[in-house]
Amino acid sequence: MSGDARDDAGTPPTPPSTAVEPTGPAPAERRQEGRRASERRPTTIRRAIREELAGEPTEDDYAETHPQEHRATPVIELEHVYLGFDRPILEDVSLDARKGETICLVGESGTGKSTTLKLILRLLVPDRGRVCIHGEDITDLTFEEALEARQHMGMVFQSAALFDSMSVFENVAYPLREHTDMDDDEIEQRVREKLAFVDLDPDQVMAQLPSQLSGGMRKRVGIARGMANNPEIMLYDEPTSGLDPLSTGTITRLIMKLQRELDVTSVVVSHDIRSVFRMATRVAVLYERRIVFFGTPEEMAATDDKYLRDFLGGS
Numbered sequence: 001m002s003g004d005a006r007d008d009a010g011t012p013p014t015p016p017s018t019a020v021e022p023t024g025p026a027p028a029e030r031r032q033e034g035r036r037a038s039e040r041r042p043t044t045i046r047r048a049i050r051e052e053l054a055g056e057p058t059e060d061d062y063a064e065t066h067p068q069e070h071r072a073t074p075v076i077e078l079e080h081v082y083l084g085f086d087r088p089i090l091e092d093v094s095l096d097a098r099k100g101e102t103i104c105l106v107g108e109s110g111t112g113k114s115t116t117l118k119l120i121l122r123l124l125v126p127d128r129g130r131v132c133i134h135g136e137d138i139t140d141l142t143f144e145e146a147l148e149a150r151q152h153m154g155m156v157f158q159s160a161a162l163f164d165s166m167s168v169f170e171n172v173a174y175p176l177r178e179h180t181d182m183d184d185d186e187i188e189q190r191v192r193e194k195l196a197f198v199d200l201d202p203d204q205v206m207a208q209l210p211s212q213l214s215g216g217m218r219k220r221v222g223i224a225r226g227m228a229n230n231p232e233i234m235l236y237d238e239p240t241s242g243l244d245p246l247s248t249g250t251i252t253r254l255i256m257k258l259q260r261e262l263d264v265t266s267v268v269v270s271h272d273i274r275s276v277f278r279m280a281t282r283v284a285v286l287y288e289r290r291i292v293f294f295g296t297p298e299e300m301a302a303t304d305d306k307y308l309r310d311f312l313g314g315s
Contacts (some may be wrong), residue, residue: 045079073100073135075233075265078122079131089115093129099232102259102266104276106311108147113269116286117235121153122146122268133233142147151179154226158238160218162210162225168195172225179229194224198254216247223254234258236268240275248275256277273312277301285311 003056007027008096020180065191074096092110097103106112118124119131122138128138162171174193182190192202198220210218220240227236236255240248258264260278270276276283285293285300285308293300293308300308 029189038118060271075134079130080189081126083126088289095291095294097265097267099265100259100263101198101281102255102268102279104270104275104280104283106283106288108161108268111286113286114237117237117269120235121150151229152231153233153235154231156222156226156236156239158241160222162218162221164210168221171221172228175228190228192229198224215249218245230264234264234266238269240272252279
């Protein structure tokens with residue numbers, strides 16, 4: 001009999017008494033539940049991020065391990081910075097980084113994150129405002145003074161920016177040859193030390209060219225080169241960009257290792273929110289030329305701000 005058969009009276013047949021009544025919600029209720037689940041998605045993501053943060057250092061942990069530095073003059077400070085070219089790039093941007101902190105800059109593409117790194121490096125000068133390193137305004141430094149200031153900073157570029165024609169050894173040794181009076185033995189010892197710190201075997205990689213390395217290994221060589229001068233400040237522009245999840249985790253742990261073991265102050269530009277929430281002491285969010293949030297990962301995860309919720313929900 002077909003599914004729409006009727007009895008002689010023209011009414012549908014009575015279902016057998018053994019039929020089981022549906023126990024799930026009605027279709028309308030299911031649709032409503034689906035909407036509620038969709039509305040809960042950013043909260044669910046933030047909860048997952050908070051769970052992943054379990055065991056990672058927090059702002060309170062930083063205050064306990066750096067009781068004096070927590071209140072000291074910031075190592076890096078931007079005060080009401082404005083910058084524009086043919087259009088405004090940054091407007092009234094202020095942030096600071098204390099000794100041993102890892103500050104992560106996040107935001108949509110084109111919001112001025114990499115530009116902020118160039119201001120800290122004094123490759124750019126703000127139209128208004130101050131950029132200070134250890135309390136000293138660097139905006140009016142001469143070219144030679146700016147070069148000297150950069151010797152206290154290490155930079156890791158998005159593509160690692162290694163010299164293709166140079167071996168790994170020569171790449172890491174380059175800043176030592178350019179800016180120090182170290183002899184060859186001292187340089188080799190320093191190169192080996194830095195390669196070992198980023199979990200690369202010096203004997204295996206020093207003679208290789210960058211083209212012979214994987215993407216993750218090139219990034220680690222870039223970090224080793226940035227560390228070569230034992231800088232107090234490390235700057236990273238998308239250090240995990242284009243890497244597989246395992247390599248991303250390796251780079252993230254290295255940045256955390258620099259903070260914990262060497263007390264380096266770091267500023268990291270990244271789109272990788274999961275890595276940011278693992279490594280950051282504080283997070284600065286750039287949106288429409290301004291910093292719209294500056295606080296701990298836990299505070300960002302708990303925020304009710306609609307833009308930040310949407311930003312996390314899309315990550």
